[in-house]
Amino acid sequence: MDDDGETPMPSLELHKLPTLAGAAIPNPIARHPLYHPSPSFFISPTDVVLRDILFDASPASAAGERRRRHVAAYHRAGPRREVAFDPATVRAAIFTCGGLCPGTNTVVRELVVGLSELYGVRGGVFGVRNGYRGFYSDEVVPLDPAAVEHWHKAGGAALGTSRGGFDLARIVDAIERHGFNQVYAVGGDGTMRGAARIHREVRRRGRLAVAVAGIPKTVDNDVGVVDRSFGFHTAVEAAQQAIAAGHVEAESAANGVGLVKLMGRSAGHIALHATLSSRDVDCCLIPEEDFYLRGAGGLFDFLYRRIKDNGHAVVVVAEGAGQRLIPRTTTTSASGACAGADESGNETFLDVGAWLKAEMRAWWEEEHAGEVFTVKYIDPTYMIRAVPANAGDNLYCTLLAHAAIHGAMAGYTGFVSGTINGNYAYIPMDEVAEAKNPVDTKDHKWAWVRSITNQPDFIRAGPTS
Numbered sequence: 001m002d003d004d005g006e007t008p009m010p011s012l013e014l015h016k017l018p019t020l021a022g023a024a025i026p027n028p029i030a031r032h033p034l035y036h037p038s039p040s041f042f043i044s045p046t047d048v049v050l051r052d053i054l055f056d057a058s059p060a061s062a063a064g065e066r067r068r069r070h071v072a073a074y075h076r077a078g079p080r081r082e083v084a085f086d087p088a089t090v091r092a093a094i095f096t097c098g099g100l101c102p103g104t105n106t107v108v109r110e111l112v113v114g115l116s117e118l119y120g121v122r123g124g125v126f127g128v129r130n131g132y133r134g135f136y137s138d139e140v141v142p143l144d145p146a147a148v149e150h151w152h153k154a155g156g157a158a159l160g161t162s163r164g165g166f167d168l169a170r171i172v173d174a175i176e177r178h179g180f181n182q183v184y185a186v187g188g189d190g191t192m193r194g195a196a197r198i199h200r201e202v203r204r205r206g207r208l209a210v211a212v213a214g215i216p217k218t219v220d221n222d223v224g225v226v227d228r229s230f231g232f233h234t235a236v237e238a239a240q241q242a243i244a245a246g247h248v249e250a251e252s253a254a255n256g257v258g259l260v261k262l263m264g265r266s267a268g269h270i271a272l273h274a275t276l277s278s279r280d281v282d283c284c285l286i287p288e289e290d291f292y293l294r295g296a297g298g299l300f301d302f303l304y305r306r307i308k309d310n311g312h313a314v315v316v317v318a319e320g321a322g323q324r325l326i327p328r329t330t331t332t333s334a335s336g337a338c339a340g341a342d343e344s345g346n347e348t349f350l351d352v353g354a355w356l357k358a359e360m361r362a363w364w365e366e367e368h369a370g371e372v373f374t375v376k377y378i379d380p381t382y383m384i385r386a387v388p389a390n391a392g393d394n395l396y397c398t399l400l401a402h403a404a405i406h407g408a409m410a411g412y413t414g415f416v417s418g419t420i421n422g423n424y425a426y427i428p429m430d431e432v433a434e435a436k437n438p439v440d441t442k443d444h445k446w447a448w449v450r451s452i453t454n455q456p457d458f459i460r461a462g463p464t465s
């Protein structure tokens with residue numbers, strides 16, 4: 001509080017974006033026969049979205065002090081009154097990269113449809129096949145609304161996707177050769193790191209005026225800054241079937257355990273959200289929270305009590321959980337290869353599900369021989385990300401794509417479109433490329449998991465095995 005009792009207004013730290021030098025052309029949407037823009041339709045460059053909306057207003061809060069003084073702000077996404085591109089000159093390249101994610105095709109579809117129907121781009125939209133490597137090893141594919149009409153109904157990546165193959169010089173050469181002046185990257189953190197480098201190289205070359213935009217995609221929801229990545233909710237929904245099956249199998253056996261492994265390489269969001277929405281889960285294991293198997297207070301101790309109380313138990317484990325417990329010599333990775341790295345340099349993990357199943361059986365044999373025991377291991381890995389987006393994600397994909405188009409048309413570059421506290425914003429690509437989004441096990445969501453599963457804190461209970 002000030003001396004006069006007023007709460008001072010914090011100053012905004014606007015995360016500004018680079019803009020392309022160029023023409024200021026009236027936005028063609030203003031003359032669009034199907035739109036009647038209201039006075040608030042166009043967004044001005046001074047419209048912002050705040051990153052932090054929760055504050056401790058108490059003067060005594062040291063943590064709240066900085067937030068009270070400085071608030072991170074981002075340009076609000078949406079159509080601008082003036083644009084930097086004459087639609088007749090737009091040559092847009094769209095590509096998808098990294099693992100599959102529900103909604104990828106919807107984003108591509110809506111980029112094509114939005115450029116065409118909102119801005120009147122004709123014959124200037126192209127798909128680059130198979131991720132980054134497609135820039136220099138494939139022909140580009142002309143795209144128009146008719147070509148992509150049904151894409152939102154299909155899972156997968158209609159343009160193709162890949163890992164690895166990032167060759168900066170050849171990619172930017174290809175951008176120059178094709179005359180692309182807008183590049184839309186649909187991908188996860190790796191893709192955004194690559195796109196940020198393309199953006200910098202384009203600027204370094206000086207002679208190119210290219211808007212580089214990103215739409216963050218990753219089924220694991222491990223991209224930072226934005227509220228969530230598209231497709232995540234669809235994957236959580238798809239995981240319900242696997243958990244329900246694990247529950248039925250466990251319930252139908254004497255001393256049955258249903259063990260379900262879900263995607264989540266370095267972040268356990270899918271396992272956490274699937275657990276919260278299912279309510280059939282007795283224990284959720286994620287990469288952010290250590291656990292141990294044997295001894296008092298360990299996972300097996302807990303499972304035994306749960307089996308004795310309820311007759312069965314369901315365990316959900318994220319693929320990245322418990323990695324340091326698994327012996328490296330004997331177990332193969334989830335993809336069949338030894339643990340190492342994939343073509344993009346991402347660590348490939350050992351199969352925690354197969355290992356847990358084997359350990360559970362060995363434990364029961366050692367400690368409860370004579371009593372029947374059943375473990376049914378369900379690994380729906382690719383099934384939860386290869387599905388089409390649900391209705392909510394399809395809508396989200398559409399708005400993210402349109403936000404990206406409005407930003408690129410306005411001449412912003414090196415940005416990502418995403419929601420922050422529910423509002424669409426433009427975020428510097430570098431920031432998103434580097435930000436991580438692990439599950440915060442100190443916040444309320446993890447506490448909800450505990451309250452639903454009643455699982456203990458395996459860290460405090462004893463030594464690790």
Ligand SMILES: Nc1ncnc2c1ncn2[C@@H]1O[C@H](COP(=O)(O)OP(=O)(O)OP(=O)(O)O)[C@@H](O)[C@H]1O
Pocket residue numbers: 097098099100101131132162163164165166187188189190191192193194195197217218219220343344346
């Ligand atoms: N630091 C980097 N610089 C340039 N390119 C990169 C970098 N990191 C990753 N890439 C490239 O980005 C592409 C996608 O990366 P990756 O395979 O890690 O998937 P992702 O985009 O993180 O998506 P997901 O996590 O959903 O699978 C690959 O072609 C990879 O070569």
Ligand SMILES: O=P(O)(O)OC[C@H]1O[C@](O)(CO)[C@@H](O)[C@@H]1O
Pocket residue numbers: 099100188218219220263264265319335342385
């Ligand atoms: O087998 P792929 O296609 O490399 O993808 C597996 C990885 O991709 C993701 O779905 C997203 O990064 C991870 O959860 C998973 O480890």
Ligand SMILES: [Mg+2]
Pocket residue numbers: 098188189190218
């Ligand atoms: Mg990634």
